[in-house]
Amino acid sequence: MKNKENQNMPNQESLIEQQNANLLQSSNEENVTTKKKTKKEKSKIIENQPSNNAKTERILSIDRFRGLCMFLMVCSFILPIFSCFNFLAPIVEHGDAGFQVLPGISFADLFAAMFIFVIGLTIVKSFKSRESKFGTRRAYLQLAVRFLCLIGLGLLFNGFENAWVDIFLGDSTFADLSIQLKIYAVGFWIAIALAIVLLVSKFVKNEKFKVVASSLFKYFVAIIGICGLFFILVATAEKVTPPVDGNRFGGWEWDTLQNIGLAGLLALPFIRFDKWGRLIIVGITFTALTILMQAGLFPLANSILEGGIIGGFCWASILLMGSVFAELKDDNKKYWILSSLFLLLSVILIVSFNVTAAKRGCTPVYAIFCISISSMVWAGLNQLNNWKPKFDFFAIWGSNAILTYISTIFVVGMIFGGLLGEQLVNLSIWAALPIVIAFLAGFTVMNWLLKKNNKYIRI
Amino acid sequence: MIKQKTLSLNEETIDEKNDCKNLKETKRIKSIDRFRGFCVFAMLIFQFLKNFPSLGFFSRLADHSLENGIVILPGMTLADIIAPAFIFAIGLTFALSFVKWEKLYGAKYAIIHYLERALSIIGLGTFLALCNKFLDMFGGNYTLNAFDWTVFAFSVIALIGLILRLLALIPAWKKKLSPVAEQIFYIALSCLGIMNLIITSIDYASVVNGSAFMYNYWVTLQDIGFAILLAFPFVKAKSWVKFLGASLITIVFSIYHQIGNNRELLDVIVHGGIVGGFGWGAMLIFDMFIADLYFKDNKIAFIVSALFCAVGVMATQWLGTINMGSCSPTFILVGVGLSGLIFEIFEVTDKYYKSKFDPLVWWGKNPIIMFLVEFFVIGVYTSLMPASALGEAPIWLAIIQGVIAVVALTAFTYLLAKKKKSISL
Numbered sequence: 092m093k094n095k096e097n098q099n100m101p102n103q104e105s106l107i108e109q110q111n112a113n114l115l116q117s118s119n120e121e122n123v124t125t126k127k128k129t130k131k132e133k134s135k136i137i138e139n140q141p142s143n144n145a146k147t148e149r150i151l152s153i154d155r156f157r158g159l160c161m162f163l164m165v166c167s168f169i170l171p172i173f174s175c176f177n178f179l180a181p182i183v184e185h186g187d188a189g190f191q192v193l194p195g196i197s198f199a200d201l202f203a204a205m206f207i208f209v210i211g212l213t214i215v216k217s218f219k220s221r222e223s224k225f226g227t228r229r230a231y232l233q234l235a236v237r238f239l240c241l242i243g244l245g246l247l248f249n250g251f252e253n254a255w256v257d258i259f260l261g262d263s264t265f266a267d268l269s270i271q272l273k274i275y276a277v278g279f280w281i282a283i284a285l286a287i288v289l290l291v292s293k294f295v296k297n298e299k300f301k302v303v304a305s306s307l308f309k310y311f312v313a314i315i316g317i318c319g320l321f322f323i324l325v326a327t328a329e330k331v332t333p334p335v336d337g338n339r340f341g342g343w344e345w346d347t348l349q350n351i352g353l354a355g356l357l358a359l360p361f362i363r364f365d366k367w368g369r370l371i372i373v374g375i376t377f378t379a380l381t382i383l384m385q386a387g388l389f390p391l392a393n394s395i396l397e398g399g400i401i402g403g404f405c406w407a408s409i410l411l412m413g414s415v416f417a418e419l420k421d422d423n424k425k426y427w428i429l430s431s432l433f434l435l436l437s438v439i440l441i442v443s444f445n446v447t448a449a450k451r452g453c454t455p456v457y458a459i460f461c462i463s464i465s466s467m468v469w470a471g472l473n474q475l476n477n478w479k480p481k482f483d484f485f486a487i488w489g490s491n492a493i494l495t496y497i498s499t500i501f502v503v504g505m506i507f508g509g510l511l512g513e514q515l516v517n518l519s520i521w522a523a524l525p526i527v528i529a530f531l532a533g534f535t536v537m538n539w540l541l542k543k544n545n546k547y548i549r550i
Numbered sequence: 551m552i553k554q555k556t557l558s559l560n561e562e563t564i565d566e567k568n569d570c571k572n573l574k575e576t577k578r579i580k581s582i583d584r585f586r587g588f589c590v591f592a593m594l595i596f597q598f599l600k601n602f603p604s605l606g607f608f609s610r611l612a613d614h615s616l617e618n619g620i621v622i623l624p625g626m627t628l629a630d631i632i633a634p635a636f637i638f639a640i641g642l643t644f645a646l647s648f649v650k651w652e653k654l655y656g657a658k659y660a661i662i663h664y665l666e667r668a669l670s671i672i673g674l675g676t677f678l679a680l681c682n683k684f685l686d687m688f689g690g691n692y693t694l695n696a697f698d699w700t701v702f703a704f705s706v707i708a709l710i711g712l713i714l715r716l717l718a719l720i721p722a723w724k725k726k727l728s729p730v731a732e733q734i735f736y737i738a739l740s741c742l743g744i745m746n747l748i749i750t751s752i753d754y755a756s757v758v759n760g761s762a763f764m765y766n767y768w769v770t771l772q773d774i775g776f777a778i779l780l781a782f783p784f785v786k787a788k789s790w791v792k793f794l795g796a797s798l799i800t801i802v803f804s805i806y807h808q809i810g811n812n813r814e815l816l817d818v819i820v821h822g823g824i825v826g827g828f829g830w831g832a833m834l835i836f837d838m839f840i841a842d843l844y845f846k847d848n849k850i851a852f853i854v855s856a857l858f859c860a861v862g863v864m865a866t867q868w869l870g871t872i873n874m875g876s877c878s879p880t881f882i883l884v885g886v887g888l889s890g891l892i893f894e895i896f897e898v899t900d901k902y903y904k905s906k907f908d909p910l911v912w913w914g915k916n917p918i919i920m921f922l923v924e925f926f927v928i929g930v931y932t933s934l935m936p937a938s939a940l941g942e943a944p945i946w947l948a949i950i951q952g953v954i955a956v957v958a959l960t961a962f963t964y965l966l967a968k969k970k971k972s973i974s975l
Contacts, residue, residue, distance in 0.1 A: 193864060424849040431856035435891075438860045442867075443623045 151479065151486060152472040153212050158489030159468075160206040161496065162531075167199045168503045169530060173523040174516050185450060193441050195448035196457055203347060203397070203450065204409050204461030205468065206492075207354055211413020212469070214355070218362045231359065236313050238355035241493075243316030245348030247282050248500050250275025253344065271322045271342040278315050285311055319349060327400050330391055343395055348496070350397040350406055357407035358414075366418040370429075373408040373415070377455040380404060381440075384447060384454050392452035402453030412462045416469065426470065433463035487538045494541070494548040495534055502530070579643075580911060581900040585893045586639040587914030587963075592632045594924045598955050601932050601940045602948035609948075614874065623863055623884060625871025633770055633821075633874070634833060634885030635892055636917075637777060641837025642844065642893070644778070648785045664785070666736045668778035673739030674918075675771030676746040677705045678925050685933070697749060697765055704742045711735030746772055750824045757818045764819070771921070773821045773830045780831025781838060789842040796835035803828045804879035808869060816876035829877030836886040848897060855890025858883050912963035919966065923959065 167183040170176040176183075181190035182198055189197025214234075221230035254276035257263045268276060285308040292304035326341025333339075361372050380401075384392065392401040419426040437460035440446040448457045488495065507515055515523070541547065596612035603609050612629045613619035619627030651660040680701045686692035694702075714731030718724050746767050753764045780799070784792045806825070807813055816822040822829060836858070844851035862883025866872060872880045913920065932940060939947065 191867065193867070424847070424853070427853045428849060428856075431853045431860065434860040435856045435863075438863045439623070442863050 151476050151483075152469060153209060154489040155472050155475070155483070155485040156212075156469050156489070157206070157209045157492050158485030158487065159472075160202050160209060161488045161492050162485065163199075163202045164206065165495065165499045165503075165531070165534065167202060168499055169507065169527055172503065172507050172512065172515055173518055173520075173527070175518060175520040175523050176527075193438065193448055193460060194445075195441065195454075196450065196460060200450035200457070201461055201464055203350075204406075204458065205465045207351060207406055207409045208413040208416075208462060208465035208469075210351065210355065211358070211410040211415075212417040214358070214410065215362060215414045215417065227363075234359055234362075235356060236309060238352040238359070239313035239316035239320075240309060241316070241352030241355065242319050242349045243312035243314070243352075244497065245346050245350075245352065246275045246315050246319040246344055247279045247312065248348070248497070248504075249344045249346060250277075250279040252500075252504055255279070269342050270340070271318070271344060274318055275315065275344060278311075282308070282312060282315070316349075316352060319344060320353070323349075323395075323399055327391075327395075330394065343399070345396050345399055347397070348500075350403065353400070353403040354406035354410045357403050358410045361411060362414070366415045369411045370415050373411050376404055376408045377459060381446065381455045384452070389447050389449070389452055389454065392454070393449060396451065398451065398453040405453040405455055405458040408455075409458050409462055409465075413465070416462075416466045420473065426466070430463050430466040430470070433459050433466070437463060482539075484535070487535060487542055490542040491538050491546075491548055495538060498534070498537075580908075581893070581896045582639065582642050583914040584900070584908070584910040585642075585896045585914070586636070586917060587910035587912065588892075588896070589632055589636040589639055589914075590917050590920045591910065591913045593636070594920060594928065594959060595952070595956055596629065596632075597924065598928050598932070599948075599952055602943055602952070603941060604943060604945040604948050605952070608952075623872055624866045625873050625878075626881070626884065630872070630874040630881075631885070631888055631892070633773070634881075635889040637774060637830065637834050638837045638840075638886070638889035638893060639914075640774065640778065641781075641834050642841045644781065644834070644838055645785050645841065646845075664782055665779070666740050668775045668782065669740035669743030670736055671743070671775030671778065672746050672772045673704075673708065673742030673775075675769055675775065676701060676742040676767055677708065677739075678771065679767045679769055680705055681925070695765075697745075701742060701745065701767075704738050704745070708735055708738035708742065711738055743775060747776070747824060750819065753819055754815075754823045754825055757815050757823075766819075768820050768823050770821070773827055776824065776827035777830040777834040780828065781834040784835050784838060789839055792835050792839040792842065796832045796839060799828055799832040799835070800879060800882055803832060803877075803882075804869065807876060807879060813870065813873065813876045813878065817873065821874065822877040826877035829879070829882050833877075833882050833885050836882070837889070840886065840890050848894075851890060852894050855887045855894065857887070859887025859891060862887055909960050909964070912960065912967040915967050916963060920959070920963065923962070928955070 167185075170179055170183045180188050183189070185197055185199050187197075189199045192198055192201070218230055218234060221233050225233065250272065254263075254265070254268050254272050258265060265273070265276070285304070289304045289308045292301045295301070322340075322342045323345060324341070326339065326343055329339045329341050361369050364372065380388075388401065392398040395402070397403075398405065416426060416429070419429065437448075437456050440456045441448045441460070446456045447454050448460065450457055515526075518526075592611075596608075599605055599608045600612040601609075607620070610618055610620050612632075614627055614629045616625065616627065619629055622628050622631070648660060648664060651663060655663070680698060683692055683694065683698055687694055711731055711734030714727055715735055718727040718731050749765045750768045750772070753766070753768070756764055784795050787795070803825075807816065807829075816826050819826070821827075840851050840854055840858075843854055862872070862880050862885075865880050865883060869879050872878060872884050874881055939951070943951070
């Protein structure tokens with residue numbers, strides 16, 4: 092994880108990826124050394140580039156979209172903890188408890204897909220930027236490590252949440268844990284130690300130490316990610332052909348971060364295709380998966396959060412479609428034709444042909460519907476690119492998405508939901524409301540301060 | 551009105567303007583003719599094939615019932631889309647046609663003509679409903695009431711007007727007879743239309759009050775006429791005004807439709823009667839809005855149609871299934887969107903189909919004549935033929951009759967198109 096500084100744009104990654112080579116060079120995400128430029132200098136660079144205004148606008152809409160997804164995702168995390176907010180269940184609950192936008196798809200089911208769509212909006216630019224600086228092979232490697240790290244981070248948090256929290260609460264012992272959970276549980280503390288080393292390296296004027304500390308942390312988390320992929324692959328295989336002796340080796344430690352990482356990994360081989368190539372790949376994936384899921388694969392996919400490996404193909408397709416729509420942004424007609432066709436196709440397949448739609452399992456029709464809604468929301472946000480308030484709430488929330496998400500998992504998932512769950516669940520609305528407001532305000536202030544100081548925590 | 555040249559916008563009218571833009575427009579309008587032709591063909595032939603159960607799938611094409619029809623969406627059969635598609639075809643040329651009349655004869659004449667036209671369509675439907683009542687009466691199943699006789703009287707006047715108009719085709723009589731005959735014909739039909747609007751309102755009041763007695767004068771043509779009446783104030787409005795107007799009508803109608811048991815009450819009279827007519831009117835105004843988009847940029851029209859359709863299907867979750875009988879809000883949205891999408895198929899094929907053999911264009915040039923053919927020729931044929939030749943006919947006999955109907959009617963439309971004869975109200 093790197094702490095990047097001194098970038099004067101709302102989202103340094105998105106903007107810089109779309110700016111010229113000079114600016115790109117100065118904002119290299121993988122560059123460990125921190126380059127400093129005054130705001131004046133940067134403004135000059137931007138002023139000298141006629142097309143930069145439009146590109147800045149584009150980033151605003153991406154940031155805002157990302158922030159909107161984050162805000163809704165965080166709300167859907169925290170509100171269900173308190174029973175007094177049950178009246179909001181239709182908005183924040185997944186599955187049948189939520190407001191059904193379409194049969195099988197609740198309102199809250201849209202956020203995760205939207206978030207992956209937003210990742211897709213910048214992924215091709217990100218890849219090209221890395222490719223131009225480091226070459227194709229290294230660009231692939233960097234992104235692969237990045238996505239493996241996401242998987243690894245998710246698993247390490249699972250290691251804490253599903254192992255240590257239970258041990259602290261006395262619900263289980265270390266010996267009771269499965270082999271994979273033991274790895275993640277031990278790995279969690281190793282990662283914490285490496286993170287501390289990384290943090291210390293930021294204050295030491297030794298570039299080599301910084302590089303080593305950063306690489307150690309990154310590659311350790313990536314290796315955990317590889318372990319997780321191995322275990323879920325085995326678990327999927329064991330689900331299809333259960334072991335004769337009944338002892339299963341694989342495991343289902345799978346959550347949102349793992350899902351995002353897997354989606355990125357599966358999308359990566361097609362990242363260099365042109366937009367129509369990617370669209371064809373997505374079409375083939377959706378067609379094949381629809382047939383397979385309707386023919387009996389769905390229960391298997393549905394048994395794992397977000398569909399595990401099987402669902403990962405659909406999440407990857409959402410990500411790829413984000414990249415397709417990003418390239419169609421300036422061609423309004425093609426953009427809207429594709430968007431409306433996706434909407435029509437998904438709605439008719441779900442409503443008229445009763446094709447299974449579900450977030451859990453990530454069926455293709457769910458993915459198609461979410462892609463269309465995401466593209467429409469983004470198109471709407473693009474219309475607001477000229478509106479630039481000083482306090483841009485959603486852009487602030489979108490500026491440090493990964494940090495916000497990880498913090499939310501830690502604070503809400505582990506502390507609120509895990510350790511304090513029983514105490515919080517029955518609080519009155521007047522006690523719960525200040526907690527929720529303080530929590531959201533805290534995150535807003537955190538993101539605002541980081542953004543104000545041009546600090547972006549990224550993998 | 552019999553004309554030497556059709557008043558519908560076809561390639562001839564465009565020939566008057568030779569610039570490139572209009573050449574493009576010719577293409578577009580040809581696709582409109584084909585689309586209209588498809589609607590008329592579907593109405594006649596599918597309706598005819600419905601008489602032959604041995605044809606299986608083909609006999610179900612025109613069936614509106616969910617039990618026997620081909621269900622394409624929740625509550626909607628394939629047959630249900632034909633009427634909205636026909637309304638869409640009207641919407642595509644409505645504004646252009648009005649502007650043309652306005653240019654040729656002035657605004658006042660154009661307005662009167664179009665109001666008369668809308669009322670006359672309702673009047674024609676009223677006349678056809680009366681014919682059905684006479685058939686029932688001759689079958690001993692019905693006794694004519696005072697209103698039926700009043701309708702009969704005005705129908706006679708309209709027929710006299712029609713005969714006089716035919717006589718006016720004689721060159722020596724044309725100048726003196728034609729204007730008078732035209733007015734007799736139009737005014738009589740318009741009176742029938744107005745009477746129908748009143749009596750159908752009374753019918754709906756009876757339905758609401760739980761009365762068993764109804765006059766039953768409302769069928770498809772009445773819906774079309776009423777929709778034209780409702781859409782007429784928007785004929786020259788800007789696109790956004792059309793959209794806003796149609797949205798407002800749809801929202802108000804939807805609220806009414808969704809309250810209490812109004813959906814069931816509306817379902818009693820064909821297509822929701824005069825109240826349901828507001829839904830059909832909204833549909834036509836939406837169609838005119840999409841037509842405006844189409845003439846600006848076809849792709850935008852396609853996008854909007856797809857969105858209408860998708861939103862309509864999605865809305866079935868909250869507003870109930872698509873129901874043509876009560877003209878449900880979901881039916882309005884899907885009717886507009888799906889018609890637009892079907893039209894796009896014709897628009898796409900227009901780019902590739904260049905042959906002079908264009909039967910759908912022939913079919914599309916004379917919808918009124920073909921509607922009368924359906925009523926008087928096919929209707930009489932199916933009522934006269936024995937069950938062994940229709941309902942109990944073996945498949946080979948059904949195919950022979952179907953093929954003959956298609957060939958004969960297509961030949962008829964070809965002759966009309968070739969002679970440039972058309973009837974429009």
